[in-house]
Amino acid sequence: MVLWPAVALVGFFVLTGLVIAMGTSTTARYERERAAASSVPARSAAEPVGARAA
Incomplete structure (x- = not known):
């Protein structure tokens, strides 16, 4: 009777x-x-994406 609860616990x-x-x-x-x-180090592009020249 006690065997199966012990097996389940183990x-x-x-x-x-x-x-x-x-x-x-x-x-x-x-x-x-x-x-x-x-x-x-992360490789960076020459110009960031979305940058605009003034």
Whole structure:
């Protein structure tokens, strides 16, 4: 009788741990890509779009 609630509880904790692990690794990858993108200087055009000569 007590077996199935225990299995459900263990399964819940396993799946919760899996979701946390996946979220942590995805967040770390996002932060690395964001840091790499901000360290590369953006290429700027000779004249900004919409600029008018006086």
